[in-house]
Amino acid sequence: MASPELRKDVVTGRWVVFSTARSKRPSDFKSKSPSGSGNSNSQNCPFCVGNEHLCAPQIFRVPPDPSSEWKIRVIENLYPALDRNLRQRDAQGEESPEVLAGFGFHDVVIEGPAHGVRLSDQSPREVGDVLIAFRTRIKELAAVEEIKYVQVFKNHGASAGASLSHPHCQMIALPIVPPNVSTRLDSMKDHFRQTRQCALCEAPSNKLVINESTHFVSFVPFAATYPFEIWITPRIHSSHFHEIDEDKAADLGSLLKLMLQKISVQLEDPPFNFMIQTTPLRATTSELPYAHWFLQIVPQLSVVGGFELGSGCYINPIFPEDAAELLREVNAS
Amino acid sequence: MASPELRKDVVTGRWVVFSTARSKRPSDFKSKSPSGSGNSNSQNCPFCVGNEHLCAPQIFRVPPDPSSEWKIRVIENLYPALDRNLRQRDAQGEESPEVLAGFGFHDVVIEGPAHGVRLSDQSPREVGDVLIAFRTRIKELAAVEEIKYVQVFKNHGASAGASLSHPHCQMIALPIVPPNVSTRLDSMKDHFRQTRQCALCEAPSNKLVINESTHFVSFVPFAATYPFEIWITPRIHSSHFHEIDEDKAADLGSLLKLMLQKISVQLEDPPFNFMIQTTPLRATTSELPYAHWFLQIVPQLSVVGGFELGSGCYINPIFPEDAAELLREVNAS
Ligand SMILES: Nc1ncnc2c1ncn2[C@@H]1O[C@H](COP(=O)(O)OP(=O)(O)O[C@H]2O[C@H](CO)[C@@H](O)[C@H](O)[C@H]2O)[C@@H](O)[C@H]1O
Ligand SMILES: Nc1ncnc2c1ncn2[C@@H]1O[C@H](COP(=O)(O)OP(=O)(O)O[C@H]2O[C@H](CO)[C@@H](O)[C@H](O)[C@H]2O)[C@@H](O)[C@H]1O
Numbered sequence: 001m002a003s004p005e006l007r008k009d010v011v012t013g014r015w016v017v018f019s020t021a022r023s024k025r026p027s028d029f030k031s032k033s034p035s036g037s038g039n040s041n042s043q044n045c046p047f048c049v050g051n052e053h054l055c056a057p058q059i060f061r062v063p064p065d066p067s068s069e070w071k072i073r074v075i076e077n078l079y080p081a082l083d084r085n086l087r088q089r090d091a092q093g094e095e096s097p098e099v100l101a102g103f104g105f106h107d108v109v110i111e112g113p114a115h116g117v118r119l120s121d122q123s124p125r126e127v128g129d130v131l132i133a134f135r136t137r138i139k140e141l142a143a144v145e146e147i148k149y150v151q152v153f154k155n156h157g158a159s160a161g162a163s164l165s166h167p168h169c170q171m172i173a174l175p176i177v178p179p180n181v182s183t184r185l186d187s188m189k190d191h192f193r194q195t196r197q198c199a200l201c202e203a204p205s206n207k208l209v210i211n212e213s214t215h216f217v218s219f220v221p222f223a224a225t226y227p228f229e230i231w232i233t234p235r236i237h238s239s240h241f242h243e244i245d246e247d248k249a250a251d252l253g254s255l256l257k258l259m260l261q262k263i264s265v266q267l268e269d270p271p272f273n274f275m276i277q278t279t280p281l282r283a284t285t286s287e288l289p290y291a292h293w294f295l296q297i298v299p300q301l302s303v304v305g306g307f308e309l310g311s312g313c314y315i316n317p318i319f320p321e322d323a324a325e326l327l328r329e330v331n332a333s
Numbered sequence: 334m335a336s337p338e339l340r341k342d343v344v345t346g347r348w349v350v351f352s353t354a355r356s357k358r359p360s361d362f363k364s365k366s367p368s369g370s371g372n373s374n375s376q377n378c379p380f381c382v383g384n385e386h387l388c389a390p391q392i393f394r395v396p397p398d399p400s401s402e403w404k405i406r407v408i409e410n411l412y413p414a415l416d417r418n419l420r421q422r423d424a425q426g427e428e429s430p431e432v433l434a435g436f437g438f439h440d441v442v443i444e445g446p447a448h449g450v451r452l453s454d455q456s457p458r459e460v461g462d463v464l465i466a467f468r469t470r471i472k473e474l475a476a477v478e479e480i481k482y483v484q485v486f487k488n489h490g491a492s493a494g495a496s497l498s499h500p501h502c503q504m505i506a507l508p509i510v511p512p513n514v515s516t517r518l519d520s521m522k523d524h525f526r527q528t529r530q531c532a533l534c535e536a537p538s539n540k541l542v543i544n545e546s547t548h549f550v551s552f553v554p555f556a557a558t559y560p561f562e563i564w565i566t567p568r569i570h571s572s573h574f575h576e577i578d579e580d581k582a583a584d585l586g587s588l589l590k591l592m593l594q595k596i597s598v599q600l601e602d603p604p605f606n607f608m609i610q611t612t613p614l615r616a617t618t619s620e621l622p623y624a625h626w627f628l629q630i631v632p633q634l635s636v637v638g639g640f641e642l643g644s645g646c647y648i649n650p651i652f653p654e655d656a657a658e659l660l661r662e663v664n665a666s
Contacts, residue, residue, distance in 0.1 A: 002652065007556035010532045012513070013520030016556045016647050023650035081640075081648045098556070151646075153639025161638025172640055180345070180645030183516075187346030199343045223340035223349045223431070275643030298642060305494025306486025307414075307505055309631060310608030312513030313484075314349050315414045317356035319335065 004083050004102025006176065015176050017081050019102060025079035027163040046078075047166035049113035059107060059140075062133055071126070072133050073110040080106035081172060087146075105141055105173035109133055115166050119154075120260035127253030131244065134171065134276065138242040141173040142281045149174045149181060149280050152241070157271025160300045177280045184277070185291060192290035200233050200292035207321040210262070210328050213255045215248045220320040220327070227318045228267060228327065230259050230297040239291040241278040256295065261332035263299050270299040337416050337435025339509065348509050350414050352435060358412035360496040379411075380499035382446035392440060392473075395466055404459070405466045406443040413439035414505060420479075438474055438506035442466055448499050452487075453593035460586030464577065467504065467609065471575040474506040475614045482507045482514060482613050485574070490604025493633045510613045517610070518624060525623035533566050533625035540654040543595070543661050546588045548581045553653040553660070560651045561600060561660065563592050563630040572624040574611040589628065594665035596632050603632040 004019040028045065046054035049069065056076035063071065076084070082104030111119050111130050119127055138150050154169040155162040191199040204219040210230065211218050218232045232255055234248070244252070256274075263270060275298075279291040308314050337352040361378065379387035382402065389409035396404065409417070415437030444452050444463050452460055471483050487502040488495040524532040537552040543563065544551050551565045565588055567581070577585070589607075596603060608631075612624040641647050 005652075009520075009554055009556035009558075010524045011517060011521060011554070012556075012558070013516055013523075014556070014558060014645070014647075016558055016649050018649050018652050020650060020652070022648055149644075151640055151644045153643050155638045159636060161636040170640065172644075174644070174646070176646075178644035178646040180643065183346055183645070184344060187342075188344060190346075191343045221342055221344070223342035223345075223347065225342075225345070225347060225349055273639035273642050275639050277643065296643070303492060303494040304637070305488045306606035306608050307484055307503065309606050310486050310513065310610065310629065311482075311484045311505075311507070311511035312347070312516070313507070313509075313511040314347075315355055316349050316351050317353060319338075319351050319353070 003086055004081065006100040006102055008098040010098060014179055015100075017102060019081045021079050022081055025163055027158075028165055029158040029163065045115055045164070045166050047073075047108075047110045047164060047168055048115050056108075059137065062129060070113060072112065072130060074133055074137050075108050075110065077106040077108050077170065082106050082174070100175060103146060103175055105144075105147070105171070107137060107171045107173075109137070109169040109171065111167040111169065118156075118167050118260075120257050120264065122257070124254035124257055125250050127257050128246070128250035129253075130169070131249040131252060131256075132246060134169070135242045135244055135249070137171055141171075142242070144173070146175045147173045148177050148282060150278070151178065152276040152278075154272075154274045156273070157300065160271035160273050162271070181277075181280060185279070185283075185287060188290045188292070189287070198237055198290050198292050200294060201237050203235075208324045210324055211255060211258055213251050215251045216255050218255055218259050220324040222320055224316060224320045224323065225314045226298045227301050227316055228263060228299045228323045230263070230327070232256060232259065232295040232297070233292065234294075237289075237292055239279040239283065239288045239293060240281075241276050241293045241295075252295070256297075258332060259297055259327075262327050262330050263297065265332050266326055266330040267299050267301065270301060272297060272299045274298070336419055337414065339433040339435055341431040343431060347512055348433075350435060352414045354412050355414055358496055360491075361498055362491040362496065378448055378497070378499050380406075380441075380443045380497065380501055381448050389441075392470065393466075395462060403446060405445065405463060407466055407470050408441050408443065410439040410441050410503065415439050415507070433508060436479060436508055438477075438480070438504070440470060440504045440506075442470070442502040442504065444500040444502065451489075451500050451593075453590050453597065455590070457587035457590055458583050460590050461579070461583035462586075463502070464582040464585060464589075465579060467502070468575045468577055468582070470504060474504075475575070477506070479508045480506045481510050481615060483611070484511065485609040485611075487605075487607045489606070490633065493604035493606050495604070514610075514613060518612070518616075518620060521623045521625070522620070531570055531623045531625050533627060534570050536568075541657045543657055544588060544591055546584050548584045549588050551588055551592050553657040555653055557649060557653045557656065558647045559631045560634050560649055561596060561632045561656045563596070563660070565589060565592065565628040565630070566625065567627075570622075570625055572612040572616065572621045572626060573614075574609050574626045574628075585628070589630075591665060592630055592660075595660050595663050596630065598665050599659055599663040600632050600634065603634060605630060605632045607631070 008015045056078040059074045061070040061073045082102050084105045086103045150173045208219045275296045278293040341348045389411040392407045394403040394406045415435050417438050419436045483506045485504050541552045608629045611626040
């Protein structure tokens, strides 16, 4: 099997990860149904307690003491997009600046031992513990010199890309700063130059706010790309997600739980993704004043068509203030 | 119903089209099945011959003579993303540079009168006639001062976004240059500065070529974003698709037909999109030397997940040279 490789297209300017290992991964979704209920049977699920031997190696577990049951496991992805053993110096065939060896890390964070317990079913503190597991792993990855960015993401439901239904997140550590991140930094820099303000330190308009907690606010962004898209931002300026402490993680855990419950009630248990949008690990001190991390939640309600693929411009059928109002009012408990 | 609006997010830097009209459109796909066979029954299909009264107004038809049967109809989209009657000067509430009234055009090109006849079933000359219909309409739209770019695209199959199965394409004329287009131009400009060559005038490596015709070449791009993605480029430098003449359109028609047949055979009739990637209508003369149009075909074989949504970086499980080899060898006729 060929080693993974990153290639940059000179026309689109985009880096793409090529990984043949990915095509081998199994799926427990019979059909790509929108609800994506998947395999409720945990017998063959590699992520269930008791099936640890079916998994790729463990990186760490929470709690660490092996005599107690685990609550969270961070493991290697068995079908990784990038190869953690492939150092740049070993790589062959890098004859051009448009090719990089596919070195990087691809991990899975199993959110709990039970197949049927979702993140939003867990307590705020437990959700916070999953966030702290991300933090711990990001700090380890940040120690690897070649790693420029760590993308944390969750796929829930087959139409949101999930191939396994046991609650989990993933983390991909990249040797490049990905395109959305550099575009975002450029855009926030422009705003900072013009206003001397970080774009995410300004409080969102009341019409767009959904809920608030001690340290965080959740809202629909003014130009939301997707219907019912939600952002959760720390109120106090913070560039890197992995600066979060235990208190703030539990507080974010409660707001994240509430948002997941709200979209589940309002939108009838939709497939969704969430992503942590943070700042490159090796950002310069001049970038930090306008780089502000956030958590982005995207319910998957429509299919992307040729217009979006071609232009990169999205059509959203609901105005953000209307989506925010619906989400503010929904009763989730 | 609120008028459509364009908004730019200061964090992502992206323009988004908000249009509540879009949520009203019907779908003849019972379920979002991957194959997306849709409604084979043409009784209620607004695009079928005999049902013209169910459609939004016609813009033009081919042939123009109303005493003969039509072969192609270009009509207004009944549920448009942008409003052709909303001039910028009439728009309310544009208090910031991040808001634009949703003025623009959204048209449908019905490729033929029969529900079951696909574009790839038509003769090369007939496919060329559809391409000439795009050209004619783009030239009309280019005459409207506020229009900066026209995105031509096709959705085939429910998972590629199609809501109606009768063979058709769409055209959206925008008052902005969309993000993918400006990023592409920037990237091609960089390449031009470094090499004094247009990135798409250089012939693709033989390993990536699928087929060639007199005026065009089809290939898998070196850093293809999607598995089995295909680009068709004119061999001789040309910035704007709408510069095409009848001969070249028929020649492109034959190569496009062949590519659609090949993906249908090799990938078992997948849902797909194609997009015309052209140059902004009001490009400057300094941009023209490195701006080269192409037609992009994307079979929809996988679901986008949180990694791609978050980072903008894609994972492709097949190397372009392997995809090209498979497509070169497949026997389509
Ligand atoms: N025994 C085992 N031990 C360890 N790991 C195991 C394992 N068995 C399976 N895995 C891994 O578990 C992961 C489950 O992940 P998800 O269900 O979130 O989506 P997946 O990564 O498959 O693809 C979705 O997300 C990616 C990234 O967004 C998209 O590229 C893709 O199209 C979309 O379907 C897979 O990556 C798989 O490789
Ligand atoms: N009687 C009538 N007269 C005229 N027009 C009529 C009509 N009845 C329906 N229409 C229009 O016909 C079009 C059919 O288009 P497609 O099947 O290619 O996909 P659609 O635009 O619905 O959405 C897909 O493409 C868009 C753009 O890529 C994505 O935003 C979206 O998510 C995806 O599902 C629709 O736009 C609809 O508004």
